[in-house]
Amino acid sequence: MADPLHRQAKRPVSAALAGPYGHPFHPILVTVPIGAWVGSLVFDIASHLVDDPGFLARGAIWLIALGVIGALAAAMVGFLDLFAIPSGTRAFRVGLIHMTLNLLVTAAYAGNFLWRHSGQGPSGSVGAGMLALNAVSLAVLGVSGFLGGKLAYHYGVRVADETTQAEGFVPVSGRPPRRTG
Numbered sequence: 001m002a003d004p005l006h007r008q009a010k011r012p013v014s015a016a017l018a019g020p021y022g023h024p025f026h027p028i029l030v031t032v033p034i035g036a037w038v039g040s041l042v043f044d045i046a047s048h049l050v051d052d053p054g055f056l057a058r059g060a061i062w063l064i065a066l067g068v069i070g071a072l073a074a075a076m077v078g079f080l081d082l083f084a085i086p087s088g089t090r091a092f093r094v095g096l097i098h099m100t101l102n103l104l105v106t107a108a109y110a111g112n113f114l115w116r117h118s119g120q121g122p123s124g125s126v127g128a129g130m131l132a133l134n135a136v137s138l139a140v141l142g143v144s145g146f147l148g149g150k151l152a153y154h155y156g157v158r159v160a161d162e163t164t165q166a167e168g169f170v171p172v173s174g175r176p177p178r179r180t181g
Contacts, residue, residue, distance in 0.1 A: 012179045019151070024073060024077075024081060024082050024158040025077045026077045026078045026098065026158070027148075027152070029070065029073050029074035029077055029084060030070075030071075030074045030078075030111065030145075030148070031071040032066070032067070032069075032070030032071075032073070033066075033067040033068070033071040033106075033141075034073070034076060034141065034145070035065075036063045036066040036067035036070060036111060037063065037067040037134070037137070037138055037141065038060075038138065039060075039063045040060040040061075040063035040064045040067065041060075041061035041131075041133060041135060041138055043056045043057070043059045043063065043126075043133050044056075044057075044060050044126040044130070044134050045131070047124075047125045047126045048125045049062070051063065053124055053125040053126075054123055054124065055084060056121055056126075057116075057122030057123075057124070057125065057126050058122055059089075060086065060116070060122075060134075061113060061116050061117065063112055064109050064112055064113045064116070064134075067109055068106060068110050068113060070100065071082050071105075071106040071109070072106065074102075074150055075102060075103070075106070076098075078099065078100070079097075081098060081158050082095045082096070084157070085151075085157055089137075090159065091151060091155040092158055094147050094150055094155070095151055095157070097144075098144050098147040099142060100150050101140055101144035101147070102141070102144050104140065105137050105141045105144065106138050108133060108136075108137040108140075109137055112130060112133050112137070114119075115129075115130060115133075116130055127136075128143055146163070152165070175178070
């Protein structure tokens with residue numbers, strides 16, 4: 001891996017803010033909005049299946065809010081990772097699309113939160129429009145997650161280089177490692 005542009009995308013802009021080499025914070029932080037928003041969709045659907053749906057509708061609002069806050073934290077660190085990618089490259093273009101989709105999804109969930117919070121708040125099952133917005137937003141998040149996976153696993157953005165990875169496969173004892181598969 002002699003390409004300096006590729007090496008640049010593996011190193012953090014700020015290790016203190018974005019995570020050290022080989023341990024980026026962005027993939028850890030994205031689990032918060034993903035989990036919260038998946039949970040909110042489950043609560044939305046479940047609100048149509050129970051006799052007292054109000055608690056599920058209220059829970060979905062809290063999960064959406066938690067997801068928006070988590071997404072903003074993940075976005076700040078994600079911006080730093082994007083800045084590590086050389087502009088004008090395919091990886092940078094994929095990173096821009098990934099970022100744009102995530103910002104659109106976050107805005108959609110913020111709007112969904114405000115929509116649910118307007119008026120008297122939830123009193124019954126979640127409305128069809130709110131549920132549909134939740135489902136579509138989550139689908140777009142899935143597309144964005146695919147692109148994020150492409151950045152990490154296909155292009156190796158913020159992933160340790162092959163020399164560092166190879167250190168994990170050096171035998172610990174004097175005998176050669178066994179194949180398990």
